[in-house]
Amino acid sequence: xxxxxxxxxxxxxxxxxxxxxxxxxxxxxxxxxxxxxxxxxxxxxxxxxxxxxxxxxxxxxxxxxxxxxxxxxxxxxxxxxxxxxxxxxxxxxxxxxxxxxxxxxxxxxxxxxxx
Amino acid sequence: xxxxxxxxxxxxxxxxxxxxxxxxxxxxxxxxxxxxxxxxxxxxxxxxxxxxxxxxxxxxxxxxxxxxxxxxxxxxxxxxxxxxxxxxxxxxxxxxxxxxxxxxxxxxxxxx
Numbered sequence: 001x002x003x004x005x006x007x008x009x010x011x012x013x014x015x016x017x018x019x020x021x022x023x024x025x026x027x028x029x030x031x032x033x034x035x036x037x038x039x040x041x042x043x044x045x046x047x048x049x050x051x052x053x054x055x056x057x058x059x060x061x062x063x064x065x066x067x068x069x070x071x072x073x074x075x076x077x078x079x080x081x082x083x084x085x086x087x088x089x090x091x092x093x094x095x096x097x098x099x100x101x102x103x104x105x106x107x108x109x110x111x112x113x114x115x
Numbered sequence: 116x117x118x119x120x121x122x123x124x125x126x127x128x129x130x131x132x133x134x135x136x137x138x139x140x141x142x143x144x145x146x147x148x149x150x151x152x153x154x155x156x157x158x159x160x161x162x163x164x165x166x167x168x169x170x171x172x173x174x175x176x177x178x179x180x181x182x183x184x185x186x187x188x189x190x191x192x193x194x195x196x197x198x199x200x201x202x203x204x205x206x207x208x209x210x211x212x213x214x215x216x217x218x219x220x221x222x223x224x225x226x227x
Contacts, residue, residue, distance in 0.1 A: 004157075006157075031213055040220070041118075041219065041220070042118055042119075042203050042217035042218055042219055042220055043158070043203075043217050044118075044217075045214060045215075048212075048213070048214060055212070056212065056214060089155075089157075091157050091158075093157075095213055102145075102146045102163065102165065102207060102213075103148065103160060103163045104148060104160070104205065104215055105160060106150075106157035106158045106159070106160075107157050108156055108157045109155075109156065109157040111155060
């Protein structure tokens with residue numbers, strides 16, 4: 001069973017519209033990450049949660065992006081308004097637990113296209 | 116944000132050949148992870164390394180945690196067409212923040 005589910009898998013929107021992405025990890029993972037990945041590049045961290053608290057959002061464009069993890073399990077990432085340059089893959093990841101405590105597992109991602 | 120140096124940037128090889136790629140940093144890491152990413156999918160974890168000098172295998176893949184703790188290597192033996200994809204390294208600094216730094220990726224193409 002996949003550790004992390006993400007939805008939607010694909011999203012096409014027009015600029016200035018609002019979009020939201022959802023991440024649902026198997027419960028018990030305290031640390032959750034949102035990354036943005038531009039085509040051909042490595043993932044770049046947007047925000048890191050420890051339970052329901054944000055521990056790092058230094059790279060999150062806070063004028064238009066917001067993220068929350070209200071109950072410390074699933075999480076949402078929102079963009080309002082979307083801009084052309086936001087077209088990218090948005091990845092959610094969790095830090096493993098138990099024997100894989102330093103291992104980071106990614107979800108399948110949401111591919112966003114802004115027209 | 117900061118990204119690790121990964122080389123080569125891309126490589127074309129014949130099926131059956133061995134592949135080597137590496138990742139280097141100017142600072143030390145406590146953990147190295149290697150991922151493979153297919154188009155339109157999220158990265159899939161291949162190998163995790165926890166100690167300097169550690170050599171770990173996963174099938175035809177072998178990865179090593181460099182002695183200096185500033186580099187890591189991934190080898191793929193007897194490549195097959197499904198090895199095609201982008202390989203990323205990720206390093207975890209000893210800062211306690213659990214904030215991984217990713218490499219720039221190595222794009223592998225296998226010619227049958």
